[in-house]
Amino acid sequence: MSTPLPYKRLGAFYCLFFAVLGVLSPYWGPYLQSRGFSAAEIGTLIALMHGTKILAPNLWGWVADRTGARMRIIRLACVVALLSFAGVLVPGGFMWMALVMVGFSFFWHAALPQFEANTLSHLGENTHTYPRIRLWGTVGFMVAVLTVGEAIDRVGVAIVPGVLLSLFALLALMSFAVPPAKRNSAPDPEGGLRAVLLQPEVLGLLGACFLLQASHGPFYAFYSIYLQSYGYSGTAIGLLWAVALIAEIGVFLMMPRWLPRLGHRYLLVGAMVLGVIRWILVGRYPEWVAMQGLAQLLHAATYGMYHAAAISLIDRYFTGGLQGRGQAIYSSMTFGAGVAIGSFVAGMLWDPIGGAYTFYWAAGVSALGGILAFATLPRRVRPLHVGA
Numbered sequence: 001m002s003t004p005l006p007y008k009r010l011g012a013f014y015c016l017f018f019a020v021l022g023v024l025s026p027y028w029g030p031y032l033q034s035r036g037f038s039a040a041e042i043g044t045l046i047a048l049m050h051g052t053k054i055l056a057p058n059l060w061g062w063v064a065d066r067t068g069a070r071m072r073i074i075r076l077a078c079v080v081a082l083l084s085f086a087g088v089l090v091p092g093g094f095m096w097m098a099l100v101m102v103g104f105s106f107f108w109h110a111a112l113p114q115f116e117a118n119t120l121s122h123l124g125e126n127t128h129t130y131p132r133i134r135l136w137g138t139v140g141f142m143v144a145v146l147t148v149g150e151a152i153d154r155v156g157v158a159i160v161p162g163v164l165l166s167l168f169a170l171l172a173l174m175s176f177a178v179p180p181a182k183r184n185s186a187p188d189p190e191g192g193l194r195a196v197l198l199q200p201e202v203l204g205l206l207g208a209c210f211l212l213q214a215s216h217g218p219f220y221a222f223y224s225i226y227l228q229s230y231g232y233s234g235t236a237i238g239l240l241w242a243v244a245l246i247a248e249i250g251v252f253l254m255m256p257r258w259l260p261r262l263g264h265r266y267l268l269v270g271a272m273v274l275g276v277i278r279w280i281l282v283g284r285y286p287e288w289v290a291m292q293g294l295a296q297l298l299h300a301a302t303y304g305m306y307h308a309a310a311i312s313l314i315d316r317y318f319t320g321g322l323q324g325r326g327q328a329i330y331s332s333m334t335f336g337a338g339v340a341i342g343s344f345v346a347g348m349l350w351d352p353i354g355g356a357y358t359f360y361w362a363a364g365v366s367a368l369g370g371i372l373a374f375a376t377l378p379r380r381v382r383p384l385h386v387g388a
Helices: 007-034 039-054 056-067 070-089 094-123 127-155 157-175 192-197 200-215 217-228 234-262 264-284 289-297 299-317 320-353 355-376
Strands: none
Touching: 007 039, 007 094, 007 127, 007 157, 007 217, 007 234, 039 056, 039 094, 039 217, 039 320, 056 070, 056 094, 056 320, 070 094, 070 157, 094 127, 094 320, 127 157, 127 234, 127 299, 192 200, 192 320, 200 217, 200 264, 200 299, 200 320, 200 355, 217 234, 217 264, 217 320, 217 355, 234 264, 234 289, 234 299, 264 289, 264 299, 264 355, 289 299, 299 320, 320 355
């Protein structure tokens, strides 16, 4: 007898996790700016936050695959992230803030890859329906962006840490309500993790995803600051982020149909080509609200379409006892190293060359990702069978 899918609890966890991100992504940069940090310091702090994804998911993924205690690790990570983030309330300069960012993000970033593995294990053979659960994360992000943006206009950016602490607390509580899935019974690929990682299509996938996420570095670190410099209010910025999220929800609803019909390769290459267009529009037309709205609609491709296709491929390539580590490697290479390096480079470029040319740089990086994906990914992807 199969266990019923805990759809509401899975969706609620995604909703709260991405609500945290919905405050961090658009408003953490302006909050840091309000505390007197420079563009280079902001870029470095955000790079540190994402950089912990390089190590943390892999460490916790290894522990989860060895012990099978995936949900216990998620719960521990959420509780310690809450306690660590409280350090933001203590006055301090760059070094103190850097320690806080590294401390909380080391544990917070451990949670999502293992939760993704838990969700996919719950889904079993129906992983193509994953976007319909994951879309609740986008709903949480959108609600957070809109409500906090309006609150900032009314009260000021100083509310950001308190809102984040409240969301971290709710996320920790929700983690105890989600049940663990049965351990994935699929066999491990022959040759183990190293053999899978050395496959050209896996290297190509991870490299292309790294480049696309690196192109998002300027966006996550400086987009809200960029718009503020052209006179956009907090509410207007929140609405632009909401446009992106509504488009993302629409794509998540369509991906169960698109993925089997179009295939992973064309969806990923298409996402990266549209990423080139998106970053050019952001850099070239900051004062045109309609163009910024169009650029944000393309988030449906550069995140929604991309992530649904990429995570499906990771689930196919990293099976059995490699499932948790596969999700961790994907997270660390893309949302970790990719965004961290992209944010750091953006911080170095922002003042010398300006925001527009920094986004043009992002467009070039996205183009490189599209070329790599087209060159390395097969048209039709099947599970790997690699030798020892």
